[in-house]
Amino acid sequence: LCRGGLAERLCRLQNRERSAISFWRHQCVSDDKTPSDKSSVLIVKILEIFEECTIQVAICQQLEQSPVTLSPEDAVISAEEPILKVLFTKETTAHLKSRPQDVIHIYPPWQKLLLQNAGVPVIMNTYFSRKVLLSEHSEAREKTSGLTKMLIRKNIISLAQTFRLDDLDDKLHQEPSDNQVACAPQLHNKQHPLALSAVNDSLLDMVESQGAVGWREVQVRVVIQRVYCLPAREGYRSHTQGNKPLCATPGTNSDPPKVRLCLLVQDAYGMFSEVWLQSLSSTDDTEQYCRRWEGKSCCLAGMKILQRTTRGRALGLFSLIDSLWPPVVPLKVPGQSQDSEMMTTKLPPPSFCYILTVQSGEIHVEVDEEEQISNLYQPPAVHGLKEILQINECNERCSFWAQVLYRRLQTKHNVPVDQRDILLFVTDSTLQNVVHGIPKVVAVSVTASCVLGMEIREALSAGSQLVFFKDALWGNGRIICVERTVLLLQKPLLCLAAGADLSKLTGPVRLDELDSTTQANSICALRGTVVGVNESTAFSWPTCDRCGNGKLELCPQDRELLYCNQCSEVVTTPVLKMQLEVFLSCPSRSQSTVKVKVWQRPAQFVLLTMLLFLQTYEVQSVLGKEVGLLNCYVHSVTSHPNCVALEEIVLL
Amino acid sequence: STLPAVAEELLREIKKAFEESSHVPDDLLLGLKFIFGPSAVPALDLVDQRSVTRVIAPSGRTLYQVLGSSGKLYTCYSSCHFCTCPAFGFSVLQKSESLLCKHILAVYLSQAMGACQELSVSEEQLTNILLAEEEDEG
Numbered sequence: 001l002c003r004g005g006l007a008e009r010l011c012r013l014q015n016r017e018r019s020a021i022s023f024w025r026h027q028c029v030s031d032d033k034t035p036s037d038k039s040s041v042l043i044v045k046i047l048e049i050f051e052e053c054t055i056q057v058a059i060c061q062q063l064e065q066s067p068v069t070l071s072p073e074d075a076v077i078s079a080e081e082p083i084l085k086v087l088f089t090k091e092t093t094a095h096l097k098s099r100p101q102d103v104i105h106i107y108p109p110w111q112k113l114l115l116q117n118a119g120v121p122v123i124m125n126t127y128f129s130r131k132v133l134l135s136e137h138s139e140a141r142e143k144t145s146g147l148t149k150m151l152i153r154k155n156i157i158s159l160a161q162t163f164r165l166d167d168l169d170d171k172l173h174q175e176p177s178d179n180q181v182a183c184a185p186q187l188h189n190k191q192h193p194l195a196l197s198a199v200n201d202s203l204l205d206m207v208e209s210q211g212a213v214g215w216r217e218v219q220v221r222v223v224i225q226r227v228y229c230l231p232a233r234e235g236y237r238s239h240t241q242g243n244k245p246l247c248a249t250p251g252t253n254s255d256p257p258k259v260r261l262c263l264l265v266q267d268a269y270g271m272f273s274e275v276w277l278q279s280l281s282s283t284d285d286t287e288q289y290c291r292r293w294e295g296k297s298c299c300l301a302g303m304k305i306l307q308r309t310t311r312g313r314a315l316g317l318f319s320l321i322d323s324l325w326p327p328v329v330p331l332k333v334p335g336q337s338q339d340s341e342m343m344t345t346k347l348p349p350p351s352f353c354y355i356l357t358v359q360s361g362e363i364h365v366e367v368d369e370e371e372q373i374s375n376l377y378q379p380p381a382v383h384g385l386k387e388i389l390q391i392n393e394c395n396e397r398c399s400f401w402a403q404v405l406y407r408r409l410q411t412k413h414n415v416p417v418d419q420r421d422i423l424l425f426v427t428d429s430t431l432q433n434v435v436h437g438i439p440k441v442v443a444v445s446v447t448a449s450c451v452l453g454m455e456i457r458e459a460l461s462a463g464s465q466l467v468f469f470k471d472a473l474w475g476n477g478r479i480i481c482v483e484r485t486v487l488l489l490q491k492p493l494l495c496l497a498a499g500a501d502l503s504k505l506t507g508p509v510r511l512d513e514l515d516s517t518t519q520a521n522s523i524c525a526l527r528g529t530v531v532g533v534n535e536s537t538a539f540s541w542p543t544c545d546r547c548g549n550g551k552l553e554l555c556p557q558d559r560e561l562l563y564c565n566q567c568s569e570v571v572t573t574p575v576l577k578m579q580l581e582v583f584l585s586c587p588s589r590s591q592s593t594v595k596v597k598v599w600q601r602p603a604q605f606v607l608l609t610m611l612l613f614l615q616t617y618e619v620q621s622v623l624g625k626e627v628g629l630l631n632c633y634v635h636s637v638t639s640h641p642n643c644v645a646l647e648e649i650v651l652l
Numbered sequence: 653s654t655l656p657a658v659a660e661e662l663l664r665e666i667k668k669a670f671e672e673s674s675h676v677p678d679d680l681l682l683g684l685k686f687i688f689g690p691s692a693v694p695a696l697d698l699v700d701q702r703s704v705t706r707v708i709a710p711s712g713r714t715l716y717q718v719l720g721s722s723g724k725l726y727t728c729y730s731s732c733h734f735c736t737c738p739a740f741g742f743s744v745l746q747k748s749e750s751l752l753c754k755h756i757l758a759v760y761l762s763q764a765m766g767a768c769q770e771l772s773v774s775e776e777q778l779t780n781i782l783l784a785e786e787e788d789e790g
Contacts, residue, residue: 005700007693010681014693017682052655053751054689085654089686111679111686113665115657122658124686155653156748159733163660165667165763 004305021127024107025095042106042123043132044086046098050153054090058098059083059120086123096131099150103132199299201332203267207305207354219301222265222273223374224367225324226471227290228484229451232258232279259451261289264320264484265300266376270331272321272350275300276357286453287488295377298367303356310352315395316483317353320471323397325349329375380470384430385442394475402426403505404465405441405651406523408633422446424460425523426467429505440512441523442479444472450481459489464652509651511631514644515588520637523649528586528594530625537581542574550577584627593643596632659687659751667764676765684757691754694721698758705769709778716768717781718755726755727781 001008044060051057062082086106088096098104107128114121199219200206206220261277311318326347380399388398406425424444431440446452459465468488472481481487512518514526543550544564552571555561562571584594632646662683666676685692698704703719716728718735726737733756734740740753752760762768773781 001693001697002700005697006676006681007697007700009678010685010693010696013678013682014685017685052653054749055655055687057654087654087658087686089689109679111683113658113661113683115661116664117657119657122654122661124658124683154748155655157653157656157751159744161653161656162731162733163656163663163760165660165664165760 017127024128040108042110044084044104044106044123046086046100046102046104047083048100049098050155052155052157056088056090056093056152058086058088058104060086060104063103083120084123085120086126088126088129092127092129096129098131104129105132201268203265203271203273203354204269219299220267220303221297221299222267223297223376224263224293224295225266225272225377226264226320226484227286227293228262228264228471228486229259229286230262230276230483231449231451232260261286263293263298264317264324265298266324266327268332268376270327270347270350271353272324273354273356274317275303276306276355278358286451286486287455290486290488292369293367295373295379296367296369296371297374300356301366302358304358305354306357307355308352309355314353316473318349319395319397319473320484321353322349323380323471324378327376328378385426385428386430386434386438388474388479389438389442391474396474397471398474398479399468399470399472400428401466401468402428402442402444403509404460404467405509405511406633406649407460407652419448421448422460423521427505427509432505432507432510439522440510443522444469444479444481446481446487449483450485450487451483452487456487456489465489513588514586514594514632514634514646516591518589518634518637518644520634522634523631524634524646525629525631526584526586526588526594526596526627526646527629528584528627530582530622530627531585532583533619533622534581534583534595535619537579540576540578542571543577544571545573545575546571548575582622589644591642593641594646595643596630596646596648597635598648655687655751662687663760663764666761670765688752688757689750691750691752691757694754695757695761697721698754699761699765699767702762702767702769704758704762704767705771707771707773707778707781709773709775711775713775713778715778715781716755716759717771718758720755728756728759 001011043063044058045063046058046060048059049056060083062084086104088098096102096104106123106126107130109125110123110128111125112121112123199221201221203220203222258279260279263275263277264272265275266272309317326349331347382399382401385400385402388400391398404424404426408423408425410421410423422445424446425441426444427441431438431442434440456467460467466489469479469481470486470488472479472485511523511525514524518524541550542552542562544552544567546567546569547564549564549566552562552564552574555563555570562574563569564571578598581595581597584596586592586594631649631651633649635645635647637644662680666680666684669675669677669680681692681696684696688695698718698721701719705717705719706714707717708714714730716730718726718728720726720737726735728735733744733752735753735755737753737755740756743750744753759768
């Protein structure tokens with residue numbers, strides 16, 4: 001059974017009812033006197049009985065008082081006494097063994113139902129019923145009649161008689177509460193007021209009172225703390241685990257991976273919720289939504305509870321929630337008047353969070369964009385990279401501006417390009433201006449779960465960019481961009497910036513020099529002298545100057561010319577690419593063998609080296625050559641043998 | 653007959669309560685239990701799981717498909733009370749013990765609470781669904 005669903009609720013109610021029934025029956029047997037409280041007991045005299053399915057329908061006359069004192073002859077049907085149809089379940093029927101003329105006492109909680117066409121009122125929930133014997137005479141009759149089985153007419157219900165749930169005449173339909181006999185239980189529970197215009201301000205209230213079926217017209221007012229995109233996983237559906245449609249849905253394999261716009265919202269009581277909105281096919285809109293929506297109040301309506309998640313199960317989500325805790329304004333206290341607010345500094349951060357989604361494809365998020373930023377909103381706190389590197393805690397969300405110097409894609413070829421992890425090397429003025437102790441450049445790993453917009457991807461491959469990293473994760477000496485981290489090109493409207501404008505870099509970018517602390521998968525600068533060349537791996541090849549195709553062929557017509565089959569044209573001026581491994585002696589790391597590989601478009605030094613080498617094929621011609629400050633990516637650092645393998649790179 | 657009118661009124665009350673407050677009060681749930689007996693809880697469970705689909709063709713013909721707990725898909729007609737599940741054949745048709753089976757009740761409850769999934773199919777596809785049932789029995 002679904003937790004929080006209607007079935008579970010009915011099960012609970014039914015169990016309670018069953019206990020109450022057996023308790024009551026037991027009490028009746030032991031205590032034969034009529035109960036003291038007679039105000040809500042329904043007293044009926046059965047006139048006629050018939051059966052429909054397993055329900056026994058008794059046409060009865062409602063009696064004003066218990067006719068204990070009357071003789072059977074007095075209990076005559078009079079036209080003024082109201083007629084009722086009392087329904088009994090199979091089990092109650094077996095217990096009562098009622099016959100026409102029997103008088104039954106029906107104890108609460110019975111229910112009365114008025115039918116549309118105002119027929120005879122119907123009494124239901126008659127579990128607590130017992131027969132009352134009028135006199136000794138009838139007691140004797142009871143004993144004898146119990147032996148003979150009474151034949152009861154059974155009505156067969158036509159299958160053609162279906163139920164119409166639409167109200168044809170709403171105005172004529174009377175409220176049952178108006179017509180009820182003064183009695184404890186009312187069929188229509190009017191405890192919940194019409195919520196069409198009511199706007200609640202507590203997420204927890206709404207979640208607890210509405211159950212998993214969803215809210216319809218109820219609205220909750222919340223503040224949007226963060227806007228981000230999450231990868232939309234196909235298998236992650238709510239209660240639609242049922243329904244497989246008969247006709248095949250259009251194939252989704254060819255579609256690009258979908259992305260879903262999500263909000264992290266907080267209500268006035270401090271409770272958070274993650275709201276999953278519609279899928280976005282392109283993620284260019286995220287930046288716009290961030291700018292327009294973050295910090296504003298909004299009303300959520302027509303939401304459905306997808307999941308209740310806890311800290312242990314959703315570390316990423318809770319690291320973001322923790323970064324927004326404690327709240328910057330006092331919170332409301334549930335159950336107390338609006339004036340009393342609680343101090344939030346000592347409150348523990350939340351341990352659970354509801355994930356909500358929209359029902360039936362319609363979005364019910366009314367963001368008041370014109371309104372001012374809410375007091376509850378906590379913009380991302382921007383720090384310099386130097387400060388971030390000095391944070392001691394793990395899994396902290398951090399936001400910063402940084403210049404992207406170099407980008408490297410992970411090399412797994414079976415993963416599509418836009419789902420590969422990206423390694424970005426970034427710096428800012430706080431790192432560049434430091435002399436000792438702190439690296440000048442930091443590696444930021446962007447995992448596939450961090451959704452990047454097309455704009456950002458293109459910008460990163462085009463050139464050096466100043467990027468705002470919002471809510472990245474810091475831990476174990478690394479900065480990673482995961483789910484809920486957002487990379488933006490433009491400055492968000494509101495940031496808490498610590499100190500000076502961190503975005504401007506003064507002077508050219510400097511990398512850390514290669515030394516004994518250099519680690520693999522980092523970038524550095526080096527200088528040294530050529531001490532050797534790996535002749536076995538040195539070679540050069542021509543590439544097409546139009547498309548860069550490295551697999552040129554000989555022209556079939558003229559074997560002297562080169563042909564590119566990607567451009568379908570002859571290549572008249574091919575670009576020569578070279579691969580060369582050069583061994584350097586670097587004073588900054590004198591103990592290691594430094595091996596630098598070049599296989600891109602050659603930079604200044606290598607061209608000179610290569611030309612010299614190719615012309616002479618004499619290693620002597622390059623030995624001793626001085627190498628200027630070369631920017632490299634460190635592939636590996638090994639201690640036995642003591643070797644550093646690098647690759648010359650060009651910064652963005 | 654009395655029971656169908658009572659059942660209909662109860663379902664209308666549920667629809668009304670749900671439309672007003674997105675909530676079904678306890679007394680209506682107990683009323684369901686009283687009238688429909690052992691079908692009530694399983695039917696509500698089918699609603700919780702969103703197992704009911706309204707299948708509609710361009711001509712306007714409709715039927716309902718309910719995904720049972722065993723994973724089997726049952727077809728319920730919209731013009732009369734009929735379901736392809738064995739319980740319907742036994743309890744309703746043969747023994748006249750119940751008004752409906754849990755699937756038909758789930759269809760009504762899903763209608764009342766707006767929990768029906770919708771599926772548009774072609775005329776041919778709808779016909780195939782109906783004919784497929786015949787083939788199974790034949």
